[in-house]
Amino acid sequence: MAYEFSLPGKTIFGDNALEASENVIKTFGKKAFVISGKNVTKAGTVKILTDYLTKWEIAFEVFNDITGEPTELMIESGVKAYKASNCDFLIAIGGGSPLDSCKAIAAMTKLEGEICDYMGKVIEGDFPPMVLIPTTAGTGSEATKFTVITDSKRNIKMLLKGEALLPDLAIIDPSFTSTAPKTVTAATGMDALTHAVEAYTSKKASPLTDTFALSAIKRIFKYLPLAYADGEDKEAREEMAIAAYEAGVCINNSSVTIVHGMSRPIGALFHVAHGISNAMLIKECLSYVLDGTYERFGAIGRAIGAAADEKNDKEAAEAFLEKLTELCSICEIPTLKEYGINKEEFDKVVEKMAEDAMSSGSPSNTIKEVNKGDLLNIYSKLWN
Numbered sequence: 001m002a003y004e005f006s007l008p009g010k011t012i013f014g015d016n017a018l019e020a021s022e023n024v025i026k027t028f029g030k031k032a033f034v035i036s037g038k039n040v041t042k043a044g045t046v047k048i049l050t051d052y053l054t055k056w057e058i059a060f061e062v063f064n065d066i067t068g069e070p071t072e073l074m075i076e077s078g079v080k081a082y083k084a085s086n087c088d089f090l091i092a093i094g095g096g097s098p099l100d101s102c103k104a105i106a107a108m109t110k111l112e113g114e115i116c117d118y119m120g121k122v123i124e125g126d127f128p129p130m131v132l133i134p135t136t137a138g139t140g141s142e143a144t145k146f147t148v149i150t151d152s153k154r155n156i157k158m159l160l161k162g163e164a165l166l167p168d169l170a171i172i173d174p175s176f177t178s179t180a181p182k183t184v185t186a187a188t189g190m191d192a193l194t195h196a197v198e199a200y201t202s203k204k205a206s207p208l209t210d211t212f213a214l215s216a217i218k219r220i221f222k223y224l225p226l227a228y229a230d231g232e233d234k235e236a237r238e239e240m241a242i243a244a245y246e247a248g249v250c251i252n253n254s255s256v257t258i259v260h261g262m263s264r265p266i267g268a269l270f271h272v273a274h275g276i277s278n279a280m281l282i283k284e285c286l287s288y289v290l291d292g293t294y295e296r297f298g299a300i301g302r303a304i305g306a307a308a309d310e311k312n313d314k315e316a317a318e319a320f321l322e323k324l325t326e327l328c329s330i331c332e333i334p335t336l337k338e339y340g341i342n343k344e345e346f347d348k349v350v351e352k353m354a355e356d357a358m359s360s361g362s363p364s365n366t367i368k369e370v371n372k373g374d375l376l377n378i379y380s381k382l383w384n
Contacts, residue, residue: 003206005253008132008143009168011245017173018049018133022056024169028129029088031059035078035102037066040094043179045135049093061085066094069157069267069274070101071150075115078105089129093176095188096139096148096274099132103147103165106130116151116158123162132167135176137227137240138188138275140195140248142170150268156356157264166252174241178231185231186331187275189224189240192216192247193327194278197286198257199250201296202365209254214303216246221304221323225330259285261362262375265353270341279333283325284381290317292368297321336382343383350379 012021025032032053036046041064053060063081066074082090082105092102104115106127111118132142141147145165149158180188193216199205200213219239226236262285263277272280290297298316301307306323307316336346354375357363363370 003208003253005206005208006145006163006166007249007252008166008170011143011170011172013172013242013245015173015175017171018052021131021169021171022052025091025131026056026058028131028168031061031085031087032131033082033085033087033090033105034060034062035066035090035092035098035105036062036064036094037098038064040064040098040135045176045179046093049091049133061087066098066101068271069097069148069150070104071152072115073152074101075104075108075149079108082109087128089131091131091133093133093135095134095136095184096141096191099134099139099141100147100149102130102132103141103167104149104160107162107165115149115160116153118160119151119158123160123164125164127164129169130167131169131171133171133173133176134241134244136180136184136188137174137177137237137244138191140192140244140251142167142172143245143248144252146251148264148274155268157268159264159360159362170245172241172245174234174238177237177241178234180231182228182231185224185228186333187273187279188244189220189227189275190279190282190328190331190333191275192240192244193220193224194259194282195247195251195256196220196243197282197300198259198365199247199254200300201289201293201367202254202257203367204254204365205296206254209250212246213250213254214300216243216250217300218303219243219246221327224327228331255365256362257366258289258363258370258375261357261360262353262378264360265356268356269349269353270346272339272341276333276339279328279331280336280339280382281378283321283328284378286324287321288374288378289366289368289370290321292366296367346379346383350376353379
């Protein structure tokens with residue numbers, strides 16, 4: 001069987017990665033459209049970037065109106081600003097929201113209609129060059145051909161995809177993640193873990209994605225607790241940055257499954273950060289589908305040292321789940337109730353959530369066959 005494998009055009013990783021990117025960035029254009037959010041701007045990270053651009057004699061315009069997870073309205077605003085700016089390439093710096101926004105804005109500078117028109121379609125086109133610089137270790141957007149944008153009219157998170165959405169350059173400097181607060185470290189770290197575990201247990205897994213997935217999983221189980229406990233732990237931040245990228249490469253080529261499918265509707269309807277909604281779901285979702293591939297979940301259990309080699313697949317898979325539960329506890333992942341979600345309000349929209357999850361296509365990538373009824377069952381278990 002033949003497998004396709006997609007990566008960003010180029011990746012520069014490590015200390016001073018931004019400084020080392022000068023010659024590559026200069027090939028993209030004369031004026032950069034810098035996309036970010038107010039927190040990253042406030043932290044001074046955007047200024048680090050713009051100081052380099054000034055030094056390199058590259059003009060720029062800053063668009064920092066990405067407030068929370070991106071909606072079609074933010075994308076429309078960004079496209080309008082880009083077209084008025086006379087910029088010829090884009091740089092996004094921040095968490096997953098600015099990075100995802102950059103892809104959507106770049107696409108819509110050339111495509112007709114609205115971003116919502118492209119849900120369920122493969123996005124194609126010759127878009128302006130994109131440079132993505134993550135300041136969190138988790139979403140993996142710097143490595144993927146996906147962008148997630150909320151359709152605020154229909155209250156759904158749209159998963160949009162296409163090879164044309166791959167960045168031309170990913171710049172990963174782990175020091176940029178050191179300012180992330182504990183809650184963001186936990187949410188994004190659990191998002192990366194979900195990417196890697198789902199990619200490894202997806203119907204679309206391949207020998208290449210397996211290598212990246214297991215590597216990311218091992219790093220996250222070891223280093224996420226350390227990064228969560230001490231944001232200044234340089235080694236932990238470096239390892240988590242690598243893991244997030246590895247996990248992004250995984251979903252780029254192997255896809256996500258049931259957790260992401262069920263997570264997006266919670267995020268869209270209750271405004272829960274994507275990484276947190278994944279983390280809220282991951283134990284119940286994976287325990288439900290564990291018997292679909294004890295072999296794969298068992299391999300994860302052995303890889304992270306939760307189970308000895310002599311344990312059978314079922315025992316090793318269950319040991320993985322125990323270790324996962326422990327990690328969620330260390331990272332203080334809240335339940336739906338603890339987060340402040342009202343059960344009556346949840347129950348009113350749970351049918352829509354299950355339908356939207358199935359429509360996204362992600363649950364169908366799960367090795368165990370699942371249907372809408374299974375998803376409703378899992379949603380109900382979140383309140384036990």
